Amino acid sequence: MTNFQVIIIGGGPIGIACALECEKRGWHYTIIEKGALTNSIYNYPLNMRFFSTSEKLELDNIPFISNQPKPNRDEALEYYRRVVTSNNLKIKLFETVEAVEKNQNKFVITTDKNQYLSEKVIIASGFYDLPKMLNVPGENLPKVSHYFTEAHPYILQKVAVIGASNSSVDAALEIWRKGGDVTMIVRGEAIGERVKYWVRPDMVNRIAEGSIKAYFNAEVTTIDEKSISFKTTEEEITIENDFVLALTGYRPNLEFLKNIGIEFSNDNLEKPVYNQDTMETNIKGLYLAGVICGGQETHKWFIENSRVHAKLIAEHLDGILIEG
Numbered sequence: 001m002t003n004f005q006v007i008i009i010g011g012g013p014i015g016i017a018c019a020l021e022c023e024k025r026g027w028h029y030t031i032i033e034k035g036a037l038t039n040s041i042y043n044y045p046l047n048m049r050f051f052s053t054s055e056k057l058e059l060d061n062i063p064f065i066s067n068q069p070k071p072n073r074d075e076a077l078e079y080y081r082r083v084v085t086s087n088n089l090k091i092k093l094f095e096t097v098e099a100v101e102k103n104q105n106k107f108v109i110t111t112d113k114n115q116y117l118s119e120k121v122i123i124a125s126g127f128y129d130l131p132k133m134l135n136v137p138g139e140n141l142p143k144v145s146h147y148f149t150e151a152h153p154y155i156l157q158k159v160a161v162i163g164a165s166n167s168s169v170d171a172a173l174e175i176w177r178k179g180g181d182v183t184m185i186v187r188g189e190a191i192g193e194r195v196k197y198w199v200r201p202d203m204v205n206r207i208a209e210g211s212i213k214a215y216f217n218a219e220v221t222t223i224d225e226k227s228i229s230f231k232t233t234e235e236e237i238t239i240e241n242d243f244v245l246a247l248t249g250y251r252p253n254l255e256f257l258k259n260i261g262i263e264f265s266n267d268n269l270e271k272p273v274y275n276q277d278t279m280e281t282n283i284k285g286l287y288l289a290g291v292i293c294g295g296q297e298t299h300k301w302f303i304e305n306s307r308v309h310a311k312l313i314a315e316h317l318d319g320i321l322i323e324g
């Protein structure tokens with residue numbers, strides 16, 4: 001069984017930031033990533049643009065040059081790719097960590113391909129893999145998707161976009177601009193307050209002029225081959241429909257953390273408990289980094305404000321890491 005000093009679970013921006021710290025210190029480490037490098041960003045909408053300016057997405061002060069102040073998905077993929085390759089970071093791709101167990105002073109990491117031993121483990125597994133389900137009949141029809149990639153398939157089609165957050169608003173506007181017939185079905189009473197301040201007025205105005213239809217205080221009840229039904233405070237409505245984009249958010253795999261024995265807050269936000277100075281959990285030697293730290297509060301941590309986790313962990317490990 002290969003023996004590491006540090007295993008990092010997740011090859012997103014924050015897992016990469018952790019690997020940079022390990023590489024600089026000459027530690028024997030690897031990232032284990034279940035998909036492609038930066039798998040979450042790879043699966044973002046093709047035309048997405050970050051709300052952060054490029055220097056706020058930089059890791060370890062490695063310059064991120066972008067054509068615009070706010071980079072797009074392609075530029076981010078290029079940047080993180082170059083950070084990994086030019087720093088020779090160690091990473092195993094397309095390998096899923098299934099379990100982490102502490103056995104005396106070491107962790108046994110079981111993947112779908114292998115087993116490894118490690119002195120320390122950093123979990124930076126993000127939140128983008130598990131969509132929040134609507135749990136309504138018809139949700140498993142092929143016309144329903146929880147991810148939006150690009151507008152082209154939806155032109156000249158009747159598309160219901162469910163949700164009113166950044167992802168839903170971006171998708172609705174892009175599909176409408178390319179020629180789709182868009183209806184938004186929104187559980188709340190308005191377009192979300194956290195929608196980017198330069199995008200929200202565009203959405204509100206498209207609804208006001210009737211270009212994009214919107215139903216508020218509305219909950220989907222059934223999806224059928226050719227229609228979608230929802231109830232508002234006043235009535236039950238059924239409209240014709242070809243495609244449904246259920247962009248109601250994503251949730252982290254907290255069961256994975258619970259199975260390892262990580263403690264959680266007692267409120268309904270299900271926040272994992274960790275030391276905010278060191279990022280160490282209740283399990284000695286096991287650390288959390290990145291968006292996973294927020295539990296169900298998936299908007300709390302993002303690249304900008306969580307890249308610092310890598311340094312906090314590495315500085316804590318500096319004094320205690322045993323030579324592998």
Ligand SMILES: Cc1cc2nc3c(=O)[nH]c(=O)nc-3n(C[C@H](O)[C@H](O)[C@H](O)COP(=O)(O)OP(=O)(O)OC[C@H]3O[C@@H](n4cnc5c(N)ncnc54)[C@H](O)[C@@H]3O)c2cc1C
Binds near residue numbers: 009012013014303
């Ligand atoms: C549309 C959109 C726009 C955004 N714009 C911005 C922005 O402008 N600025 C900003 O700071 N943030 C932005 N964010 C948020 C940001 O992308 C995330 O906060 C960031 O990706 C978090 O990085 P991470 O490394 O913690 O997690 P992730 O990037 O999600 O990486 C986690 C990785 O872990 C892997 N993984 C999960 N489970 C396992 C397992 N069991 N075994 C192996 N690998 C596993 C996943 O495949 C994934 O690659 C945006 C998010 C979205 C959806």
